[in-house]
Amino acid sequence: MVTVTTVDTLQEAAASSAGQAVFLGGGTLVMRSVNYGELSAPQIVRLRSVTALRNIRADGARVIIGAAATMGDVLRSSDVSFLHPVARQVGGPAIRNMATVGGNIFAPHPYGDFAVALLALDGKLRMSDGSETDLESLLAARDTERRLVESVSIARPAGDDFRFRKVSRVKPKGVSVMSLAAWLPRSAGRISGARIAFGAMAPTPVRARSAEAALEGASLDENGISGALSAATQGLSPPDDGLASGWYRSQVAPVHLKRLLLGEGSRS
Numbered sequence: 192m193v194t195v196t197t198v199d200t201l202q203e204a205a206a207s208s209a210g211q212a213v214f215l216g217g218g219t220l221v222m223r224s225v226n227y228g229e230l231s232a233p234q235i236v237r238l239r240s241v242t243a244l245r246n247i248r249a250d251g252a253r254v255i256i257g258a259a260a261t262m263g264d265v266l267r268s269s270d271v272s273f274l275h276p277v278a279r280q281v282g283g284p285a286i287r288n289m290a291t292v293g294g295n296i297f298a299p300h301p302y303g304d305f306a307v308a309l310l311a312l313d314g315k316l317r318m319s320d321g322s323e324t325d326l327e328s329l330l331a332a333r334d335t336e337r338r339l340v341e342s343v344s345i346a347r348p349a350g351d352d353f354r355f356r357k358v359s360r361v362k363p364k365g366v367s368v369m370s371l372a373a374w375l376p377r378s379a380g381r382i383s384g385a386r387i388a389f390g391a392m393a394p395t396p397v398r399a400r401s402a403e404a405a406l407e408g409a410s411l412d413e414n415g416i417s418g419a420l421s422a423a424t425q426g427l428s429p430p431d432d433g434l435a436s437g438w439y440r441s442q443v444a445p446v447h448l449k450r451l452l453l454g455e456g457s458r459s
């Protein structure tokens with residue numbers, strides 16, 4: 192039997208989830224595992240109110256998104272219009288009304304499309320103990336993380352500097368064969384400080400650091416991006432699953448990276 196405890200603060204919830212309880216975000220994955228009898232713990236801990244954790248607000252050159260903001264909240268916010276094409280590709284309408292930004296960061300492979308975008312946009316997390324950590328470090332240690340996420344701060348990209356692409360076999364609601372996001376700041380027409388992230392190409396969303404390095408100082412055209420395409424999967428060992436083999440993912444990643452960088456649509 193699973194028991195449910197309701198608490199008032201994220202700190203109390205974190206104390207419980209450091210022990211025997213699973214924290215409940217929007218519940219799209221947690222409640223599914225309850226229904227399948229697969230929950231990893233005997234207890235669920237939830238917040239009495241998540242209103243304060245659903246805020247989305249611009250903060251200078253960055254935007255802060257509360258961990259309990261749902262994909263629907265993202266779609267209703269004009270401060271994050273650049274993330275609308277991402278949120279729109281997480282599940283169907285019922286899932287988007289429940290699925291939270293915080294839960295997406297902890298969603299196992301091949302989920303986590305939204306986290307891929309946050310990673311490309313230099314995501315920095317405020318945690319339940321008041322500390323800050325960057326999303327990349329948290330993802331690397333996700334399985335042993337005991338704190339909860341309060342909010343995520345991301346860069347606000349200029350113009351068309353941010354791109355996202357989801358590759359799936361089932362349209363429009365299929366899960367990812369892979370997802371890709373790129374933040375491509377430019378100075379005098381040359382890329383400077385690009386960040387590229389892949390989803391479903393490793394157990395968690397990851398940066399494609401070799402491709403990023405190959406883009407430094409390049410122009411955003413076929414010639415300029417050729418080095419990044421050659422380096423696209425360097426250091427990555429994509430997993431096999433029921434959707435695709437790791438070999439297939441490696442083979443098609445440069446094709447999708449090319450389409451992403453050249454701005455050819457957000458879904459394939």
Ligand SMILES: Cc1cc2nc3c(=O)[nH]c(=O)nc-3n(C[C@H](O)[C@H](O)[C@H](O)COP(=O)(O)OP(=O)(O)OC[C@H]3O[C@@H](n4cnc5c(N)ncnc54)[C@H](O)[C@@H]3O)c2cc1C
Nearest residue numbers: 216217218219220221282290291293294297298303304340
């Ligand atoms: C039919 C279906 C389709 C889906 N399609 C997609 C898809 O296309 N793309 C995609 O990315 N995902 C998809 N998902 C997975 C899931 O809905 C999303 O990843 C969602 O964002 C998870 O958020 P949640 O709030 O529902 O998480 P929950 O189920 O509440 O929690 C998931 C995990 O995250 C942890 N967690 C939640 N909030 C926090 C927090 N603030 N701090 C720390 N840990 C936290 C929980 O403890 C739990 O371990 C799908 C799921 C279903 C059932």
